[in-house]
Amino acid sequence: MGSLLYDGEDRPIHIDDRALAHLKVVIATKLRRQESFTLSWKHSDSEPGGRSTIWLHPSIPLRFVFDEEEPPELNMQWVEDLMHSANSTGGIMLVDEVLDV
Template identity: 55%
Template sequence: MGKLLYGASGVEIGFDDRVLAHLQVVIGAKLRRGESFYFSWKDDPNIGDGRSTVWLSDAIPLYFKYSGGKMPSLNREWVEALMTSANSNQGLQLSDELRPTGESTGG
């Protein structure tokens, strides 16, 4: 499990490495353009099963810490869906990974 460390206080938010890699791409794209936005996700049941939201801007330090040494492959369709969400008035809402178009669902 990787971590997103937020702000100078170093608040740690745990995400699977695969999720974290996709978030890094989307968050990085928005912040490179100087766009601030909200980021919301559903909390893990171990910490209350609620929802959390943070404000992201280029003035707030972020650190992406991966638990594994290998960068996960990216799902372009999921990145696009996350980016669409990030560009909305509600901000980035973490959603489940989309299955790439044309991927077999199996037997």
């Protein structure tokens, strides 16, 4: 389970390493372009119900921490799906990976 450390917060946002690796590509691309946007996710079963949203801006400190030493192979369709949501008015909604069967 990876973590997203946002704006010096003491409490990390826990996100599966694989999902975090895909989010990192999309977030880094948007921030490199000096674009601001939101990131939303549903709370895990271990947290109180609901969802959260944060505002991401190039000037806000952000750190990605992975438990796995090696990065996973990326599913480019998932990256594209996340990028498409990042470019929408609602911002990135962390959705599950869809695998071709």
